[in-house]
Amino acid sequence: AQSVTQLDSQVPVFEEAPVELRCNYSSSVSVYLFWYVQYPNQGLQLLLKYLSGSTLVKGINGFEAEFNKSQTSFHLRKPSVHISDTAEYFCAVSPGFQKLVFGTGTRLLVSP
Amino acid sequence: SAVISQKPSRDICQRGTSLTIQCQVDSQVTMMFWYRQQPGQSLTLIATANQGSEATYESGFVIDKFPISRPNLTFSTLTVSNMSPEDSSIYLCSVSPQGATGELFFGEGSRLTVL
Numbered sequence: 001a002q003s004v005t006q007l008d009s010q011v012p013v014f015e016e017a018p019v020e021l022r023c024n025y026s027s028s029v030s031v032y033l034f035w036y037v038q039y040p041n042q043g044l045q046l047l048l049k050y051l052s053g054s055t056l057v058k059g060i061n062g063f064e065a066e067f068n069k070s071q072t073s074f075h076l077r078k079p080s081v082h083i084s085d086t087a088e089y090f091c092a093v094s095p096g097f098q099k100l101v102f103g104t105g106t107r108l109l110v111s112p
Numbered sequence: 113s114a115v116i117s118q119k120p121s122r123d124i125c126q127r128g129t130s131l132t133i134q135c136q137v138d139s140q141v142t143m144m145f146w147y148r149q150q151p152g153q154s155l156t157l158i159a160t161a162n163q164g165s166e167a168t169y170e171s172g173f174v175i176d177k178f179p180i181s182r183p184n185l186t187f188s189t190l191t192v193s194n195m196s197p198e199d200s201s202i203y204l205c206s207v208s209p210q211g212a213t214g215e216l217f218f219g220e221g222s223r224l225t226v227l
Contacts, residue, residue: 032214043116043204043218044155051213090154094214099145102155 002027002093004103012109015083021076021106023091031093033074034100035065038088047089050074061085086110114139114209116219124225125195132191133222135205140185143208145216146178150201158203161188195226 007022025031032051036044048059055067065076074091088107092100115138125131135144144161158178160168167180182188192199202223206216 034215036218041223043220044206046215046217049213049215096214099157099160100155100216101157104154 002031002095002101004091004093004101006091006103006106008106009104010107010109012111013081015110015112016080018079019077019081019085019108021089021091021108023074023076023103025072025074025091025093027072027093027095029095031095033065033067034092034094035059035063035074035076036090036092036102037061038090038105040087044090047076081108081110083110083112114141114207114217116205116207116217118205118219118222120222121220122223122225124227126227127196129195130191130193131195131224132189133203133205135188135190135219137186137207139209141207141209142185144182144188145206145208146180146188146190147204147206147218148201149204149221155204158190161190192224195224197226200224200226 003026005024013019034049035047037047038044047063048057050057050067058064063078067074088105090105091103094100117136119134146158147155148158149155157170158173161180161182163182177193179191202221204221205219
């Protein structure tokens with residue numbers, strides 16, 4: 001079975017500062033990895049995904065994530081955040097059968 | 113990608129009643145899923161909606177409580193039966209369109225409050 005751990009429930013940051021949201025996963029098989037964002041009162045939107053190949057994955061809105069197999073991590077980063085990035089971010093893992101297992105989420109709070 | 117419409121977007125329900133949530137997709141999809149997001153928590157998979165056969169439920173979820181229909185490749189319903197306040201959640205429909213590489217697309221969710 002797969003599991004996902006998001007180490008930080010909430011990350012406060014000032015506008016234009018860099019941010020890293022941490023995600024670790026556990027799986028006995030190769031997996032696909034995803035980051036989703038949920039803005040208030042909305043559904044989930046895919047930010048980026050790792051399937052194979054390059055371990056550095058670039059997504060929408062200036063976000064990127066790096067897959068580290070030895071550390072079983074898939075941390076999300078952005079070099080300079082905006083107020084509009086305030087949202088809930090979910091890391092998810094899939095063994096390839098479209099059934100995603102989600103982490104508990106990290107609330108990113110960007111203040112001026 | 114896929115455009116997913118859910119109805120209702122929100123509702124307030126009385127204890128003991130049932131509510132059916134509809135999910136309509138703008139294209140035919142093989143895989144449809146129903147997730148639950150309880151207040152302040154992550155998403156939990158309820159079941160996989162199978163076209164033309166019974167849904168496949170995850171551990172902790174049963175058909176009597178969450179009956180699901182999937183009459184065709186673009187539509188599904190989830191019923192929350194005999195509701196209690198513990199059923200207050202956001203219920204999300206998600207799909208994996210043909211050609212998608214592993215990711216799911218989500219509707220905007222149906223926010224249910226049970227009094």
